[in-house]
Amino acid sequence: MRVALIGPKWHEMVNSYPSLGLAYLAAIAEQEGHEVAIFDMGLRPKKPLADEVADIVAWRPDVIAYTAMTTSYQSVEESVAMLKEALGAPTIIGGPHATTLPELTLQNPHFDFLVYGEGEYVFRDWLRQIETGDTHWGANRGLWYKDVAGNVINGGERELIPDLDALPFPARHLFDLKAYPLYAPTGEPMITVLTSRGCPYKCSFCFKGIVGRTYRQRSPENIVAELRYLIDEYGVRNFYFMDDLFTINVKRLEAILDHFIAQDLNVRWRCLARVDRVNPDLLKKMYRAGCRQIHFGIESGNPEILAKTAKHINLGQVRQAIEWTEDAGILSKGYFILGLPGDNAATMNETIEFAASLRLSEAMFSIATPMPGTELWEELVHRNPDTAYNADFTKSYYYNSYTSEIAPFLNVSDVSDTELSKMAIRARRRFLESKEQRKYVRYFGPQWGRRIYRVAQVKPVKAVGRGVLRMGLFPRFRQLQPKQEAAAWE
Ligand code: B12
Ligand code: SF4
Secondary structure (H helix, E strand, O other): EEEEEOOOOOOOEOOOOOOOOHHHHHHHHHHEEEEEEEEHHHOOOOOOHHHHHHHHHHHOEEEEEEEHHHHHHHHOOOOOOHHHHHHHEEEEOHHHHHOOHHHHHHOOOOOEEEEEOOOOHHHHHHHHHHHHHHHHHHHHOEEEEOOOOOOOEOOOOOOOOOOOOHOOOHHHHOOOOHHHOOOOOOOOEEEEEEOOOOOOOOOOOOOOOOOOOEEEOOOOHHHHHHHHHHHHHHOOOOOOOOOOOOOOOOOOOHHHHHHHHHHHOEEEEEEOOHHHOOOHHHHHHHOOOOOEEEEEEEEEOOHHHHHOOOOOOOHHHHHHHHHHHEEEEEEEEEEEOOOOOOOOOHHHHHHHHHHHOOOEEEEEEEEOOOOOOOHHHHHHHHHHOOOOOOOOOOOOOOOOOOOOOOOOOOOOOOOOOHHHHHHHHHHHHHHHHHHHHHHHHHHOOOHHHHHHHHHHHHHHHOOOOOHHHHOOOOHHHHOOOOOOOOHHHH
């Protein structure tokens, strides 16, 4: 059969990550002998939806399969209606949105099937059923469908895939990888990889419906085999490990690092980690194995607000982890959330100042969004029992929240939407300012550094300063500029 896997539009944003979910599903479908094409509309915000649909129709798929996050679901509704009308082929949807709101999603008359949770084996079995005309849908656990009267039938949830090594490598050859703007700081291309699935924590803002609270891991041999394949096939050496918790199991991580070092892979990579799951020795070893950047979820600089997220970390751990990371030569990036429940101007200022006081190389400030299926959503519904899901979550996509255009969506903080928007912009400005100030402090010492920095910000002084630097009068100062990301990545 001809299987079309579709990623929806991302509003005005360009998707910079080829979806690993679609890539795993495509690999399974190819293994089953199907012809597969991936249509990622998220790559082309400006291309009219009708033209995207025309491309898919021209490929004449036998089945139409969509993925969607809640933030991109609205665009799915628009295009699936057109496709169903043009092709009449069976339609199926999976992914975070479908798993969060399965009944509501499947009530859409243009969808025939839905996969709840992890999708590879349910999708494989569904393709077999479609191909052989087997309509015992109920036998395919995890597959939701409609009866003849159009009622949604709850197909339950398939057990999580026990052995991740048994999965084929994601079918990245079906993406136009060069079209994705995902680069290492050196400007070289970067590829995303998943080495484990799941996370045992339960933070208030995080949706846990797909891979659950178990932690399943691929073997170091299987991971290295995938990296070797990617190095040979695509000539890349930069990787982004997208695991929820790359560093949670130190034994496993050490084994992976040993493989990277022993096999002299000469790769550079970044990963996501928790601040309470790193230590100096581990970080040094990670550096030797090619780690050059770690992204940490820090969330809030106010201890009470942080505690309410159920992240189970404290500010001391944050400060220590950032110090250790930067000392190990690894760049650190912090993710912060503004507008959490209980957040007011004072607590958000604490977050902003805390971020500014850390030795972070980068920081990202987002606005809290209660996504359905999270504790935050429950809290919102508890406060406002009339809250109902409406498909316009597109607005909550904060990815470019440093412009005033992005307003908070379902604000759960104690400040107005306008104030919250301004906070996000101010946070960014303050962080960049603090990063610049750190440079002066390193050269002139804490007291004089701060003073000189203040003077240097006065416009005419700034202009003279630039001239002096250009003349090379302060070569050491120039060297002390925070290491350029690209150099640190080498
Ligand atoms: C990488 C990532 C991103 C990347 C983009 C990834 C991409 N192109 O797909 C970036 C950083 C850009 C991003 C942005 C956002 N993200 Co994000 N992201 C992730 C992350 C960390 C990993 C995704 C991944 O690759 N998973 C691994 C693959 C294998 O899993 P999967 O994609 O879910 O697919 C499996 C199943 O879902 C299912 N499946 C999926 N699609 C389909 C389709 C069919 C037909 C079938 C049968 C099955 C099926 O089978 C797949 C294989 O098992 C997840 C967390 C997580 N652990 O998954 C969050 C997550 C998906 N993101 C989330 C959110 C909230 C966002 C943002 C809204 C954040 C924000 N406020 O801006 C934005 C939204 C962007 C948008 N398009 O609208 C939520 C989604 C919640 C929801 N209800 O939609 C998640 C789950 C995080 C969380 N735990 O809360 N994200
Ligand atoms: S935010 Fe991170 S640590 Fe918290 S539940 Fe989600 S994946 Fe786990």
